[in-house]
Amino acid sequence: MGALSLKASSFSSPLVAGRERSLIPVGMSTILPDAARRIRQLEQTLLAVLARGGYEEIILPMFEYLDVLAPGLESELIEKCYQLVDRTTGRLMLLRPDATAQIARTVAMGMMGEGLPLRLCYRTSVFRYEREHAGRDREIFQVGAELIGVDGVAGDAEVLTLLLECLAQVGLSSFKVAVGHVGFFTALLAKSGLSLEGQKRVEQAAARKDMPLLEELLAREGIPRSTGRVILEVLELCGGPEVLARGRKLVGRDRTLLKPLDRLAQVHERLVSPGQQAVLIDLGEFRGFEYYDGIVFDVFAPGIGAELGGGGRYDHLMGRFGRTAASTGFGLDVDRLFRALDASGVVTPAHSNPSTSAGSKQVAAERRQRRSPV
Amino acid sequence: MTVGATKSRNKKSQGLTIALSKGKLLGPVLHLLKQAGYHSPGLSTESRKLVFACSSNDATFLIVRPTDVPTYVEHGAADVGVVGKDVLLEQGSDVYEPLDLKVGACRISVAALQGLPSPDRWSSKIRVATKYPNVTERYFNQRGVPVEIVKLYGSIELAPIVGLADRIVDLVETGSTLKAHDLAEVEVITHSTARLIVNRASLKLKHEPLKVLIERLRTAVAVEDGNRAASRA
Numbered sequence: 001m002g003a004l005s006l007k008a009s010s011f012s013s014p015l016v017a018g019r020e021r022s023l024i025p026v027g028m029s030t031i032l033p034d035a036a037r038r039i040r041q042l043e044q045t046l047l048a049v050l051a052r053g054g055y056e057e058i059i060l061p062m063f064e065y066l067d068v069l070a071p072g073l074e075s076e077l078i079e080k081c082y083q084l085v086d087r088t089t090g091r092l093m094l095l096r097p098d099a100t101a102q103i104a105r106t107v108a109m110g111m112m113g114e115g116l117p118l119r120l121c122y123r124t125s126v127f128r129y130e131r132e133h134a135g136r137d138r139e140i141f142q143v144g145a146e147l148i149g150v151d152g153v154a155g156d157a158e159v160l161t162l163l164l165e166c167l168a169q170v171g172l173s174s175f176k177v178a179v180g181h182v183g184f185f186t187a188l189l190a191k192s193g194l195s196l197e198g199q200k201r202v203e204q205a206a207a208r209k210d211m212p213l214l215e216e217l218l219a220r221e222g223i224p225r226s227t228g229r230v231i232l233e234v235l236e237l238c239g240g241p242e243v244l245a246r247g248r249k250l251v252g253r254d255r256t257l258l259k260p261l262d263r264l265a266q267v268h269e270r271l272v273s274p275g276q277q278a279v280l281i282d283l284g285e286f287r288g289f290e291y292y293d294g295i296v297f298d299v300f301a302p303g304i305g306a307e308l309g310g311g312g313r314y315d316h317l318m319g320r321f322g323r324t325a326a327s328t329g330f331g332l333d334v335d336r337l338f339r340a341l342d343a344s345g346v347v348t349p350a351h352s353n354p355s356t357s358a359g360s361k362q363v364a365a366e367r368r369q370r371r372s373p374v
Numbered sequence: 375m376t377v378g379a380t381k382s383r384n385k386k387s388q389g390l391t392i393a394l395s396k397g398k399l400l401g402p403v404l405h406l407l408k409q410a411g412y413h414s415p416g417l418s419t420e421s422r423k424l425v426f427a428c429s430s431n432d433a434t435f436l437i438v439r440p441t442d443v444p445t446y447v448e449h450g451a452a453d454v455g456v457v458g459k460d461v462l463l464e465q466g467s468d469v470y471e472p473l474d475l476k477v478g479a480c481r482i483s484v485a486a487l488q489g490l491p492s493p494d495r496w497s498s499k500i501r502v503a504t505k506y507p508n509v510t511e512r513y514f515n516q517r518g519v520p521v522e523i524v525k526l527y528g529s530i531e532l533a534p535i536v537g538l539a540d541r542i543v544d545l546v547e548t549g550s551t552l553k554a555h556d557l558a559e560v561e562v563i564t565h566s567t568a569r570l571i572v573n574r575a576s577l578k579l580k581h582e583p584l585k586v587l588i589e590r591l592r593t594a595v596a597v598e599d600g601n602r603a604a605s606r607a
Contacts, residue, residue: 238578
């Protein structure tokens with residue numbers, strides 16, 4: 001589990017008699033000083049970028065009542081939660097599996113007052129019972145930001161720009177941010193003539209890009225070939241702005257389908273400046289948390305087989321807690337980001353930030369030391 | 375994965391790393407890859423090496439155990455892999471599976487000793503030997519049948535004969551192995567063929583070479599499938 005570079009595992013021989021029981025629960029790790037220093041520095045760099053963007057840090061409770069937080073969590077995530085019982089009330093509590101739902105809950109409860117917009121960021125751990133041997137940790141270190149109360153292209157572009165700035169400032173070079181829109185594929189399915197049950201199944205198969213199964217599902221419900229072909233092609237549409245042009249061609253004059261494409265085009269335009277080739281438009285991706293309802297994005301980098309983080313627009317989430325407000329946000333998995341930096345040869349964050357310059361001389365010395373042959 | 379491994383792999387990060395299943399699938403899959411324009415001189419079903427460079431494209435082949443292919447791909451140690459649907463169903467890996475290669479056709483079936491009465495209602499717990507514990511559990515759970523699973527790694531046919539289990543869940547290709555052991559195929563759980571699987575990050579980071587590979591393989595599969603149909607007719 002986890003990166004050897006980052007975390008220490010228990011090295012005591014697992015085969016010593018009487019020691020068969022593991023000392024540390026699977027998926028949890030102790031981070032020793034050297035890695036801890038580097039990881040905190042990475043987090044500080046990220047938080048400094050967010051602070052410069054006007055995002056204020058918020059510290060969230062580690063566990064919360066299940067019934068209070070549940071409206072903001074998808075059922076699959078609730079199944080991955082660590083649950084415990086409150087000693088005073090007997091109510092079920094859960095170790096926080098996701099910070100976004102907590103922030104939505106906090107803001108909806110009026111704890112931040114009524115004024116909008118709000119710019120909040122966090123550095124925290126989330127806990128998820130991930131499948132064993134999937135190479136995943138069960139305590140996940142995250143840094144993230146949420147922009148609440150800014151609708152439209154402006155909000156989408158602000159959050160994506162902030163994400164790109166974060167990745168640039170930590171020194172990650174060859175990353176890709178794949179940007180899509182959940183509204184596009186769901187509208188496509190709604191128009192297809194599939195039954196509700198069929199849409200659900202197609203969505204699941206599409207999330208795995210399981211083309212053989214998709215063809216079977218579409219054929220089973222007698223969906224016209226032409227409609228089916230559009231669905232299948234859209235799932236493979238990923239690339240530059242030409243993807244949007246192709247998407248437009250496929251959907252014709254349908255307003256509900258053109259709207260998400262227009263939105264993506266506008267957001268993309270605002271992002272594309274020299275050197276912004278890191279942004280991919282991806283019409284075939286819509287997986288992730290159910291609560292996203294607009295643009296969505298994932299970050300990928302060489303050497304890491306899974307996304308380093310992602311986010312999107314989740315206008316409906318706040319409503320589930322009783323207050324409506326347009327919201328967009330993202331979260332980064334610090335461990336994976338750290339490993340991606342390692343894989344790309346960046347030893348420590350390229351830009352240290354002024355607020356942590358205490359002891360920077362020492363850090364600089366260590367950096368030099370570490371650049372010597374390993 | 376160690377940092378060292380990540381770094382050394384990263385050097386050839388532009389090319390594709392393709393994990394292939396050792397064993398029965400290898401022959402037909404190599405043939406398909408060759409049709410698609412991906413071949414490696416020394417790579418055959420006979421070779422013992424584990425890593426081969428592709429001579430025609432910027433790609434590397436890894437030869438691994440079938441059950442390990444999804445692991446290599448899920449972790450991104452390989453960008454693409456070829457593995458039976460049976461293995462994917464058993465492991466539930468988080469990968470894309472965009473293409474059915476239509477080779478290595480077989481089925482996962484329930485089998486029992488010839489003449490074992492099939493109860494109308496599964497009232498008491500039955501004992502099933504298998505190397506597919508997850509598929510087996512899901513299958514019987516969905517039907518509300520209480521089941522005790524005996525996990526074996528091979529020679530599953532032996533289990534009912536020696537009384538280790540009432541039934542087995544195993545891969546069936548022609549059914550001759552079952553017959554030879556006096557077993558009858560009772561139900562088919564699912565059909566399986568070889569699938570191309572793709573790492574989720576690779577699909578974004580190496581979009582172009584992957585698109586080319588998938589397209590060329592898709593064409594090769596269609597041609598081969600057509601040939602098979604023609605030879606049957």
